Amino acid sequence: MLLYNSQVSGNCYKVRLLLAQLGIGYERHELSVVDRSNRAQLLGELNPGLRVPTIVLDDGRAIAESNAIIYYFASGTPYLPHDLYERAKVLQWLFFEQYSHEPYVAVVRFWVAFAPSPPSSQEIEARRATGYLALDAMERVLSRQRFFVGGDYTIADIALYAYTHVAGEGGFDLERYPAVREWLARVADQPGHVTISA
Template sequence: MPTVYGLRTSGNCYKVQLLLDLLGRPYRWVDTDSAAGATRTPAFLALNPNGKVPLLVLEDGRRLAESNAILCYLAEGSPYVPADPWERARTLQWLFFEQYSHEPCIAVARFVRRWLSPTDARQAEVPALLERGARALDVMEDHLARELFFSGGVFGIADIALFAYTHCAADGGFDLSRWPQIGAWLERVRAQAGFSPMAA
């Protein structure tokens, strides 16, 4: 079975866990605490020179990093990635949006507020992160006023990617009641057969 190196409380790692659970695929999870330096050891850097999780290691030893690349690989041939080229491109559009417009502010605000000291200098970043994150959530809200999901109109890997940090955005100071369409979408994701929650 494949092995996943990951931190259970990381949204990027949770994406991989959630997809594997939805697929019903067995896997081995190796807890890898990046905050404690576990991704900077010589042994881990030999697996992923970029020193980050999640990392997928296949049975034959091939390795794949970057959460959304892992989603694309694992979902291939499943209902979670569209076969139609246009709908697949729309799915990729949301995966890129998640990494460039969503995660850098929503996930970072969560990290600063949840794991850093209230006196840490990085707390000063939070107001700007909240402003940029709100803009990303506005884009999602607008889309969800027209479609139920982000993966070509049906539930799929773009929804998994966006759900990972959106569902816990309150940890970073976002009041999700401002975005009712997102709230309804979060419940639709949780209602998927095989859904598994992120570790607290």
């Protein structure tokens, strides 16, 4: 199995973290998050979005979109509940992550920490403000429960951990989110946890 990977990408980290916890081995093909000139050549036939992560199974079939990949591998494992309603709630958080969290928390981190020519500080600040709304929503939920769905650690936690735990690299202040910080520690404490640099 082959993972088209960028080591600094939180989206790729979701896949690496789950596969580590499942004990599933794979090879990595490292792509740059800055120089994307080879994306169409490498990923054109595999992923219409030309993004990492893209995973190629042993039979040659590909899956794209980080949250689709982790949902696939988590199926039938303790990282995805069996109950249909709880699965819907996991998906709800996965879509929340991609629509309301990643485009703000991850993009601001990219601009601040990696982009060769980031936009204006006003533009960064405006996007950071929307990222804080996602963190506010997480804080409200996590002040009442230990994990996002059903009391146990699931891929909903993996998906939201990926960019939240490095939000400081984008200038987000997590000091104001005590429940989020306790949850980050609980996630990092799960068996088989690996860091984003692993």
